[in-house]
Amino acid sequence: MPSKPKQQFIDDDLENRKADNLFRSLQTLIPSGDGLTVTKKGRELINFCSNDYLGLSKHPEVIRKSRNYTEKYGAGSTASRLISGTFDIHEELETKLAEILKKEAALIFNSGFQANSTLIDTLTDRHSLVLADRLSHNSLLKGGLASRADLQRFNHNDLTHLEKLLVRAKGENYNRILIITETVFSMDGDRSDVKEIAALANAHNALLFVDDAHAVGVWGEKGLGLGYDVEGIDILLGTCGKAFGSFGAYVACSTKMKEYLINYCPGFIYTTALPPAVIGAIDSALDLIPYMEKQRSRYHKTIEKVRDRLQGYGFDTGPSSTQIIPVIIGDEVETLELAEWLEEQGILATAIRPPTVPENSSRIRLTISLAHTDAQIDYLLNKMKEWSNAGS
Structure with missing residues (x-):
């Protein structure tokens, strides 16, 4: 005792x-x-x-569409996505996100922290290797630790160190390798060279997870982020509680990856879907951002x-x-x-x-x-x- x-x-x-x-x-x-x-x-x-x-949290069109969705669909989605919480507006928003971001598919999550901390655990296991930038967000590191994978952190924005770790991994018996980085880092406000990281991931047959939370809306072509239209990103994550002015998150990925996450990702499966008001706000912000x-x-x-x-x-x-x-x-x-x-x-x-x-x-x-x-x-x-x- x-x-x-x-x-x-x-x-x-x-x-x-x-x-x-x-x-x-x-x-x-x-x-x-x-x-x-x-x-x-x-x-x-x-x-x-x-x-x-x-400044979109106070934009009249964002507020209007949020209010309209609440009036039409109610205050809550009332269930998880796999039960009865997938309304037509959820599916329409995911289709719209995929089209705008030039990806095959998109999947909405309830928050960036929730997505980061549960996606990595879904994509890896104790036989995998996770290589994360040393200054990755706490949610990404939590996900790496929860996965029980071999979590190694490469020096911040040091692609030479990342490549060294990838080369070393060839001599190990990992079932898969996942590289994790952000496009804009939340505490220092600096950027990663996401195109070069994608090239390294492709050369070493590694999965690439890119968190674009602080870039989307502000940077990149049409404000669609620094991961926009970059070949080789397997999961591109964006959040809607920052430049979108609302709440929630999304991943843009392949159709196959989306199907996998729907079936295996606990953070998606076992939580109530985002409410209609939030879906309306995200949808409205998505209409505005590319034209600003x-x-x-x-x-x-x-x-x-x-x-x-x-x-x-x-x-x-x-x-x-x-x-x-x-x-x-x-x-x-x-x-x-x-x-x-x-x-x-x-x-x-x-x-x-x-x-x-x-x-x-x-x-x-x-x-x-x-x-x-x-x-x-x-x-x-x-x-x-x-x-x-x-x-x-």
Whole structure:
């Protein structure tokens, strides 16, 4: 029988988090009608940490179609997809996704985390090899560990190291190899060379899983992601809770792969289907995204302006080349002080600390939205300059 009280480990672990300045708690926010500001404890703040990259969560057409689907089909899908939860709107959306993304088929999942953490377990077993980029999202690594496969992590965006591991794997008796990467990495905002990774996967007969969550809507031809139209990707995952402004996820793949997932993927089989309101919102966003080229061009210029100005103020923005711009401070206490000071100035920019990011790389993770006004962008930059000048 254990000698300590059964919940003592909770007290111990939480005290350790607090002692290391890594304790986290929920913050309750009230979003505004335009989605650009939130109210926290009675104070209005400009939100610079949302993933609503294109501002579509508040787009009138997205809201209208979501409302229409609810009125026609009800508030919930009421069952899993294999029982009675596949409505015509689910099937129509999957067909539409496949056509737009130039894939044979598509399959909707309830979230990106759910998809990542269950797909890898479905595609591999204890006789398989999983090669994951070292900075892959937690959900991808959880999936790799759950699969019981031999999980090896190649150095971040290091294709020479990846190829070395692939060559070494030839001497082993693996039943299959799965390579995992992202197109845009969520904490550093940098990109992978997905075409070269696809070429390596093809040369070594390996399956390739690409998470395009932070790129779709913002980057690539017609905003369809950096994995769009790249040959050799077996599973292309996108999420709908970011640039789509809604919720859920999808995988674009072959018809055969879709049939396999429907039959073997527990995260798809044993969960209630997404509700009609969400399907309507995704469908509407999918109508809009490919035709926002002018807006994206302006958006990209704003992102570049913010990154260049921050660097000019002496901030370390890491390898970012996207709308995710880390301001890497390093020390946890100083990072928290900056986040708190920004909040006092009317800016919401959350501090990101270990274990989400590596030790000594705590940061303010700024995310720029197409919906931000020039005045809001300039206000952020002026306040960041003010902080920098005060510390110099």
